[in-house]
Amino acid sequence: MLISKRKSGQMEMIGLVIIVILLSLGMLFMAQFALSEDGKKKIFTRKGLAYSTVSALMKTTVMDVDCTNNYGKWTKPQIGKDILEDCAKNFDYSPGGYSLYTCQGMHSCEFLEKEITLLLNETLGEWNKGYVFRSKLIKATGDKPELIMGPIQSGGGCPKSKERDGSGLFPIHTEAGLVETELFLCD
Amino acid sequence: MTETIAVLFIFFILILFGIIFYAKYQQVAFKDKQEELLAARAMDSTLKTLFLPELICSKGEAEPEDNCFDLMKLKYANETFGKHMDDYYFNIFSYARISITETYPNSDNKWVIYDKEKVKEDGNGTLVPNWDRREPTYFIVTIRDENNEQGQPEYRLGYLTVEAYS
Numbered sequence: 001m002l003i004s005k006r007k008s009g010q011m012e013m014i015g016l017v018i019i020v021i022l023l024s025l026g027m028l029f030m031a032q033f034a035l036s037e038d039g040k041k042k043i044f045t046r047k048g049l050a051y052s053t054v055s056a057l058m059k060t061t062v063m064d065v066d067c068t069n070n071y072g073k074w075t076k077p078q079i080g081k082d083i084l085e086d087c088a089k090n091f092d093y094s095p096g097g098y099s100l101y102t103c104q105g106m107h108s109c110e111f112l113e114k115e116i117t118l119l120l121n122e123t124l125g126e127w128n129k130g131y132v133f134r135s136k137l138i139k140a141t142g143d144k145p146e147l148i149m150g151p152i153q154s155g156g157g158c159p160k161s162k163e164r165d166g167s168g169l170f171p172i173h174t175e176a177g178l179v180e181t182e183l184f185l186c187d
Numbered sequence: 188m189t190e191t192i193a194v195l196f197i198f199f200i201l202i203l204f205g206i207i208f209y210a211k212y213q214q215v216a217f218k219d220k221q222e223e224l225l226a227a228r229a230m231d232s233t234l235k236t237l238f239l240p241e242l243i244c245s246k247g248e249a250e251p252e253d254n255c256f257d258l259m260k261l262k263y264a265n266e267t268f269g270k271h272m273d274d275y276y277f278n279i280f281s282y283a284r285i286s287i288t289e290t291y292p293n294s295d296n297k298w299v300i301y302d303k304e305k306v307k308e309d310g311n312g313t314l315v316p317n318w319d320r321r322e323p324t325y326f327i328v329t330i331r332d333e334n335n336e337q338g339q340p341e342y343r344l345g346y347l348t349v350e351a352y353s
Contacts, residue, residue, distance in 0.1 A: 053327040061341040
């Protein structure tokens with residue numbers, strides 16, 4: 001009699017343990033779904049912001065400082081179309097050597113690095129976003145990409161271990177080869 | 188008998204813990220959902236603003252430029268938005284504040300093109316803010332200036348801020 005009662009008590013305990021395990025599993029699943037939905041929104045916002053940042057930067061005209069071209073004439077070059085292209089062409093002479101555009105007395109590569117650091121710091125840096133910006137030059141098909149600008153980074157950069165999103169590659173065809181610019185953003 | 192009652196008691200205690208935990212989780216999830224909806228609204232408004240014909244850089248029948256606002260349009264947008272805020276723009280942006288700030292070359296330039304705050308009347312009849320949170324969304328844009336001496340368009344750098352009120 002006593003043995004049978006003990007047995008039924010044990011069975012009930014096992015039943016309880018199973019119920020508790022099922023409840024815990026259910027809650028874990030619920031929490032997981034809730035977290036994954038939030039992630040999607042963040043990815044979308046980061047991607048959009050990264051894309052718009054590079055797109056706007058490449059179009060920006062340098063206006064506030066004195067820039068001169070090859071003939072020593074005052075000019076207003078665009079960051080992507082003019083200065084980055086010039087930097088790619090004359091990268092080998094950087095920092096002290098020849099470049100078509102000279103802004104604030106600097107070689108185009110040197111000036112570009114300084115200006116983009118400043119612009120990114122005033123926008124993404126102000127909003128406490130971590131970022132990495134870089135431009136690479138691919139001289140010929142199959143060549144190893146050569147870093148011509150950056151990495152310009154803030155907040156410890158965006159290593160692959162962090163949740164990050166990129167702007168995608170912004171390619172510019174130049175006489176020196178293909179220049180690919182990319183920005184990674186992370187929170 | 189006593190064993191069964193004890194087991195049932197523990198079982199109901201566990202169920203109670205489960206219910207309390209679930210209720211707490213639901214409270215947090217509800218808040219999160221509200222925040223998410225607000226962020227989604229801010230994002231929607233940002234996208235709508237980026238493609239507004241009243242602001243976007245266009246040239247005749249050519250394709251409009253991405254992530255670009257026309258400086259001339261910006262200067263007069265406040266007037267247009269103000270005139271039709273309730274009968275047109277409110278249906279698009281609801282309660283929100285939309286502004287464009289120039290960061291380069293002049294960081295002092297700022298244009299608030301739409302500002303509709305959720306307000307209520309307090310006991311004295313004065314209007315006080317009636318919102319709990321506002322969710323800002325940023326987008327970096329260029330501001331095209333075609334009205335310059337050289338006749339070539341110049342592009343300034345700025346950012347669009349859309350703040351949605353909950």
